[in-house]
Amino acid sequence: MSDEQSPEGRLRQVFAELVARTPEDRMQPRLDPVRECLALLGDPHLAYPVIHVAGTNGKSSTTRMIDRLLREHHLRVGRFTSPHLVSVTERISIDGEPVTPERFAEVHEDVAPYVAMVDGRLRAAGQPALTYFEVLAVMAFAAFADAPVDVAVVEVGLGGTWDATNVVQPQVAVITPISLDHTEVLGDSLEEIAAEKAGVVKPGALVVLARQPDAARDVVLERCRQLGVRVAREGVELGVAERTLAVGGQLLTLAGTAGHYEEVLLPLHGEHQARNAALAVAAVEAFLGGGQTALEADVVRAALGDVDSPGRLEVLRPSPTILVDAAHNPAGTAALVAAIEEEFAFSHLVGVVGVLADKDAGTMLELLEPVLDEIVVSRSLSPRAVPVEELAVLAEEIFGEDRVHTAEALDDALQLAVNLAEAGAADGLGAGVLVTGSVTVVGEARALLVRERRW
Known part of the structure; x- marks a missing residue:
């Protein structure tokens, strides 16, 4: 065949x-x-x-x-x-x-x-x-x-x-x-x-x-x-x-x-x-x-008790903890942030964020800033994805230059985020990575993480 x-x-x-x-x-x-x-x-x-x-x-x-x-x-x-x-x-x-x-x-x-x-x-x-x-x-x-x-x-x-x-x-x-x-x-x-x-x-x-x-x-x-x-x-x-x-x-x-x-x-x-x-x-x-x-x-x-919701505050790895959440607008991001603050105790949380062009990226980043110690700006393969350089400029205005990193390829962004999270957490304890910003970036990250188990 x-x-x-x-x-x-x-x-x-x-x-x-x-x-x-x-x-x-x-x-x-x-x-x-x-x-x-x-x-x-x-x-x-x-x-x-x-x-x-x-x-x-x-x-x-x-x-x-x-x-x-x-x-x-x-x-x-x-x-x-x-x-x-x-x-x-x-x-x-x-x-x-x-x-x-x-x-x-x-x-x-x-x-x-x-x-x-x-x-x-x-x-x-x-x-x-x-x-x-x-x-x-x-x-x-x-x-x-x-x-x-x-x-x-x-x-x-x-x-x-x-x-x-x-x-x-x-x-x-x-x-x-x-x-x-x-x-x-x-x-x-x-x-x-x-x-x-x-x-x-x-x-x-x-x-x-x-x-x-x-x-x-x-x-x-x-x-x-x-x-x-x-x-x-x-x-x-x-x-x-x-x-x-x-x-x-x-x-x-x-x-x-x-x-x-x-x-x-x-x-x-x-x-x-x-x-x-x-x-x-x-x-x-x-x-x-x-x-x-x-x-x-x-x-x-x-x-x-048997329900699941893939890509919605889903834990894909325990150490360091890797979460994916398909929040793609301010209301969804606010709910995500509230859940992280209530239910997780990270000593160093790094975000991998990619956003689509028709979304309110500025407000989403402002909502994420209090819970993220560092951010890796990346993008999905969607033609609607905001270019990394453009989103990074916006992120630097909100997070400051020292906390913002970039990676064009999503697999590189995930690896960088894991390294940053482990380096920032004492003995690696409490290290976390959060992938969010769009359904497309979460879907692609999830496919990489579930299929390859590289991180």
Whole structure:
């Protein structure tokens, strides 16, 4: 079998075709082309109930927790998340596992003729062909119908109203914390961004709403009022009742809309993950019993005790401790810093930071400065990555020249950070490395660290 015919070779070919399309950060404000493509496929997105997850931060972790809770109830679950860390196959998962490279290529082949038909109509009308993310969404919906799944948990890619996933009619809509991000696409105020996120709220859906800034909360609640849908609010109908640190994570008491769940061990770090867990429990209560029936406490403990969230304050090595966190905006960075200050005791922590061009790098660096003893500025291979020299100038203004180092290649940056951390910590005790700043830099670092185990 030639390399091109192998599953990995076919996946590379499909991925090359996908990335040649309009990238996902250049969302097209439209839904009709996706609906048309899905109609040609027999409307697979309507073949199963959907839990739709929107928001700025915490979407992927919350989606994974909902997925795990549903599977503990013996349901077959399809999960669509974005972006991916290492392989595009991560975005489409069934039964808790990403589809195989072979299956991913097969699904693309199945939908390709219908995608081509819609592309042709769009080009004839002078419009852009289906985007990278639009095709991925079509593929996910088709894969879930073919499986078939009992329920799909679908994460919004960007915004809500015009996101390609917003063709679904969700039984439950979850909105995680909203903050300023993607302002060039979604608007430069919390009200505008919240209005986009609230587009996932549909008639007949039950809404689970995270605690929000007042401006964002009011917009979402007004949307819910207009549509006459029920809302379960964090801090009112649901939340984290108790939280204590534990080995490898945290011990929680969660208040759902229908039940109280004690002694829940969550093997993830940070108060924000505890809050995500409360949202996930409320979402599953809403899905299985309309928010009126409690879940079995043992089922909640088993599911959340087994959950993971790759690239989200994930410990990849114990000595020196190497953490990766995909915080890519100020709100995510603030949550990361709070978790580090609360749960880790580093004597010398070195950051490896790479940021994409459309992000608020200055604010992110300012938030990181108090917890980082030194910083290594690097970049991912993404064409959107801020050049190392440019980011280093900004870092020097915040950290001072003596604390800033540079490395163009990410593997060199990781090695330099490990050396600096060990040299700065007495006898190497308490040495740590934190990789953060973008999903792409974390994904590439994670691939290096997990695959090669070089550090």
